[in-house]
Amino acid sequence: MKKMINFVGPRYIFIAISLSVIALSLVFIFVHGFNFGVDFAGGTMITASFTKTDMSIADVRSIFSKADPAFANASIVKLSSITGGGTTTARSLFDLTVKQFYNATDRANLNASVQKIASAQGMKANFESFDTVSGYAAAGLRKSAMWAAIVVLILLLIYIAIRFQFVFGVGALASLAHDLIITAGLYSIFWISFDSTVIAALLTLLGYSLNDTIVVYSRIRENLKKMHGKPIDEIVNVSINETLSRTINTSLTTFIVVFVLFLFASSSLRPFAFGMSFGVITGTYSSIYIASPVLIGWLSKRRKTMAKK
Amino acid sequence: MRADKIRAIVVLLVLFVVLLFLLYPMNQNKKGTFGNILLGLDLKGGSLLEYTFVGNVTPQTASQVMTILVRRLDDANYTEANVSALGNNGVRVEIPGIDNPQEAEALIGQRAELYFAQVLDQVESSVKPAPKIGLQYAGSEWLQTKDPSVPADTWYLVNKYIPVGAGTVQLGGGDVSDASASLNTSSGGWQINLSFNSKGANAFYQITQALVGKPLAIVMDNYVLSAPRVDQAIQGGHAQITGNFTFKQAQDLAALIRSGNLPVSLKLSEEQTIGPTLGADVVRTSIIVGLIGMAIVLAYMLVYYGLLMGAIADLALVYNAIFVFGMLSLTHGILTLPGIAGIILTIGTTVDGNVIIFERIKEEMRTGKSSKASITAGFTRSTAVILDANISTLIVAFVLYYFGTGSIKGFAVTLTIGIIGTIFTALVFSRTMMDLVSPFVKNKYFPELASNESVDNAKKGPQNPSPAPKNPKNAKGGNSR
Numbered sequence: 203m204k205k206m207i208n209f210v211g212p213r214y215i216f217i218a219i220s221l222s223v224i225a226l227s228l229v230f231i232f233v234h235g236f237n238f239g240v241d242f243a244g245g246t247m248i249t250a251s252f253t254k255t256d257m258s259i260a261d262v263r264s265i266f267s268k269a270d271p272a273f274a275n276a277s278i279v280k281l282s283s284i285t286g287g288g289t290t291t292a293r294s295l296f297d298l299t300v301k302q303f304y305n306a307t308d309r310a311n312l313n314a315s316v317q318k319i320a321s322a323q324g325m326k327a328n329f330e331s332f333d334t335v336s337g338y339a340a341a342g343l344r345k346s347a348m349w350a351a352i353v354v355l356i357l358l359l360i361y362i363a364i365r366f367q368f369v370f371g372v373g374a375l376a377s378l379a380h381d382l383i384i385t386a387g388l389y390s391i392f393w394i395s396f397d398s399t400v401i402a403a404l405l406t407l408l409g410y411s412l413n414d415t416i417v418v419y420s421r422i423r424e425n426l427k428k429m430h431g432k433p434i435d436e437i438v439n440v441s442i443n444e445t446l447s448r449t450i451n452t453s454l455t456t457f458i459v460v461f462v463l464f465l466f467a468s469s470s471l472r473p474f475a476f477g478m479s480f481g482v483i484t485g486t487y488s489s490i491y492i493a494s495p496v497l498i499g500w501l502s503k504r505r506k507t508m509a510k511k
Numbered sequence: 512m513r514a515d516k517i518r519a520i521v522v523l524l525v526l527f528v529v530l531l532f533l534l535y536p537m538n539q540n541k542k543g544t545f546g547n548i549l550l551g552l553d554l555k556g557g558s559l560l561e562y563t564f565v566g567n568v569t570p571q572t573a574s575q576v577m578t579i580l581v582r583r584l585d586d587a588n589y590t591e592a593n594v595s596a597l598g599n600n601g602v603r604v605e606i607p608g609i610d611n612p613q614e615a616e617a618l619i620g621q622r623a624e625l626y627f628a629q630v631l632d633q634v635e636s637s638v639k640p641a642p643k644i645g646l647q648y649a650g651s652e653w654l655q656t657k658d659p660s661v662p663a664d665t666w667y668l669v670n671k672y673i674p675v676g677a678g679t680v681q682l683g684g685g686d687v688s689d690a691s692a693s694l695n696t697s698s699g700g701w702q703i704n705l706s707f708n709s710k711g712a713n714a715f716y717q718i719t720q721a722l723v724g725k726p727l728a729i730v731m732d733n734y735v736l737s738a739p740r741v742d743q744a745i746q747g748g749h750a751q752i753t754g755n756f757t758f759k760q761a762q763d764l765a766a767l768i769r770s771g772n773l774p775v776s777l778k779l780s781e782e783q784t785i786g787p788t789l790g791a792d793v794v795r796t797s798i799i800v801g802l803i804g805m806a807i808v809l810a811y812m813l814v815y816y817g818l819l820m821g822a823i824a825d826l827a828l829v830y831n832a833i834f835v836f837g838m839l840s841l842t843h844g845i846l847t848l849p850g851i852a853g854i855i856l857t858i859g860t861t862v863d864g865n866v867i868i869f870e871r872i873k874e875e876m877r878t879g880k881s882s883k884a885s886i887t888a889g890f891t892r893s894t895a896v897i898l899d900a901n902i903s904t905l906i907v908a909f910v911l912y913y914f915g916t917g918s919i920k921g922f923a924v925t926l927t928i929g930i931i932g933t934i935f936t937a938l939v940f941s942r943t944m945m946d947l948v949s950p951f952v953k954n955k956y957f958p959e960l961a962s963n964e965s966v967d968n969a970k971k972g973p974q975n976p977s978p979a980p981k982n983p984k985n986a987k988g989g990n991s992r
Contacts, residue, residue, distance in 0.1 A: 401849075405852075
């Protein structure tokens with residue numbers, strides 16, 4: 203009646219591809235590591251003042267990047283302007299944060315060249331403070347992230363085991379692990395800046411992928427009853443097909459929102475938008491090609507042993 | 512019929528309450544962007560406070576200070592604040608969305624050294640009284656009070672070494688296991704409830720036993736918070752500090768006591784207002800981009816599901832958006848980029864809820880049910896999947912809230928609110944709307960049917976449901992009119 207796409211037939215090919223991408227990701231994560239942002243790795247923070255009051259962040263960035271290219275990606279925050287401090291001229295004030303660390307000589311050099319560039323543009327620049335800052339996001343996060351992951355794992359396994367069957371829980375967690383490892387791997391492979399906004403993107407990915415998996419699972423649960431006696435792989439394939447238009451609509455609309463963000467967002471939001479966009483793709487893929495096939499082997503085996511009894 | 516009406520009333524009621532939260536800001540001190548919603552440091556900026564340590568400090572102590580400050584600020588609802596170390600010399604604290612940093616300053620700058628003390632004397636004096644000489648006064652000192660129920664120039668002579676039997680007992684903030692603010696039902700105002708660990712509970716029992724009929728001072732950072740009279744020995748390890756506090760004072764004090772005392776004194780060295788850390792330009796483009804994305808989604812739903820059902824899906828999105836922002840306003844939420852990520856995920860789940868239901872309704876129609884019966888069956892059969900999918904996500908959000916700090920907590924909050932909104936929107940709001948429009952919905956697979964007619968078996972047999980499309984893709988376009 204309806205045309206079925208055979209999703210489960212070539213499942214071993216897709217599992218093999220996924221496993222090799224996971225292996226590649228793990229190698230990169232452990233060998234290459236991550237390009238951690240300032241909020242994780244720490245760096246240098248400079249408070250600089252300029253005797254021009256209508257300076258924009260872009261102006262400051264251009265002056266500093268001429269002195270040191272590292273500042274092209276610096277995080278720059280405008281502070282309220284100040285007067286006083288020995289002079290009566292009003293000054294604009296900025297906080298600049300970069301990943302680099304500077305020793306006393308480099309610091310003096312940077313100061314000298316910034317002052318030179320600024321005076322060429324007819325203003326005076328001054329470093330009000332020069333500090334080494336710690337990675338503030340790192341301290342609490344690493345410890346709690348591990349515990350959070352363990353508790354999430356256990357609770358999801360329990361919930362899905364109660365509402366579905368134990369094996370569905372295993373399948374859902376396998377597909378979540380698949381998505382997280384591959385996405386994290388991409389950050390490592392392409393050396394995309396890994397800052398605390400990326401954590402938010404990974405968490406969103408987790409939520410999205412889980413949602414997608416549960417919808418397909420729910421249909422499998424229903425069809426296991428309705429199509430009683432049919433082979434498991436057929437039941438799974440029918441379920442994927444029946445939920446396909448829902449999968450396409452939901453994934454496409456969510457993808458549109460995050461991909462528009464990725465296309466037009468400025469450079470500091472790119473790492474975040476990348477994780478969100480890729481998350482939708484892998485979250486959708488894994489529900490069909492990872493979470494569902496996991497069930498086939500397990501459920502058919504159990505059916506056979508039950509038949510023998 | 513009755514269930515329909517109840518649903519419609521609930522939908523309107525929730526909308527009304529949520530709009531109320533959104534439109535009437537309740538906290539006059541903090542002015543939010545919408546209602547009570549504040550934008551975080553990354554989106555809007557806030558206050559910057561820098562402190563230097565008094566004296567030399569080891570890296571361990573410095574990180575201990577940071578941990579305590581993070582906990583304090585979190586506890587006192589300055590969530591989303593950043594605390595970073597400035598080498599070993601001091602700390603830098605950035606707090607989003609506050610106009611008066613003084614309140615926060617009081618919270619950060621306090622060492623919060625809490626102890627209980629015996630009151631040896633009490634006088635009213637404009638200057639500090641002279642120390643008393645004598646063996647029974649050894650270790651005692653004159654302290655002022657912050658208790659508004661006694662005259663402002665009251666001085667207490669207190670001694671933290673409280674005589675019990677032949678020796679002395681001390682009891683300090685280190686033995687407090689928990690502290691919380693609650694309403695004082697007997698005298699009005701807010702009070703702080705303390706719970707002691709077993710060592711503290713024992714000490715508290717001994718002290719109250721020794722001081723029956725006498726006042727017991729509760730001292731913090733060299734001020735007497737209050738000095739109530741002990742009526743009887745107190746067992747069980749619970750105490751109240753009743754100082755006629757305002758809610759905010761009681762809450763902040765409880766937070767200070769819970770987070771423990773700082774191992775070093777802090778001196779405020781800089782106070783500044785800061786702009787958005789992500790950059791004002793970033794924020795502007797992101798908002799524009801977000802709106803464009805939303806517009807595309809709204810249009811997509813209209814094109815794919817037709818004017819009638821598409822409009823319902825779009826209204827559901829708007830309804831949930833109002834719900835999320837209203838609840839954020841109620842909880843005085845702070846919106847940061849991760850929070851926005853949570854909202855984007857919510858857009859996804861809201862659309863998903865409707866897509867699941869609509870696809871199910873289409874499936875039911877293909878089996879030859881009347882459009883009215885298909886709608887009912889579509890909702891009934893989608894309930895389990897919508898609940899399962901969203902409750903699983905909710906579990907993740909709860910765990911993140913419990914273990915996360917700062918912006919991860921913010922993500923968990925918007926996600927939790929959004930998911931609850933999604934469930935409500937899908938199962939109650941959309942249902943109400945669909946029931947409302949069901950007379951106008953046609954079963955396009957069996958176009959000759961009226962909205963409440965279904966294919967009976969006699970009709971179905973010879974006719975052979977040829978109108979059913981071979982490929983679901985042909986189902987595109989408005990099936991609703």
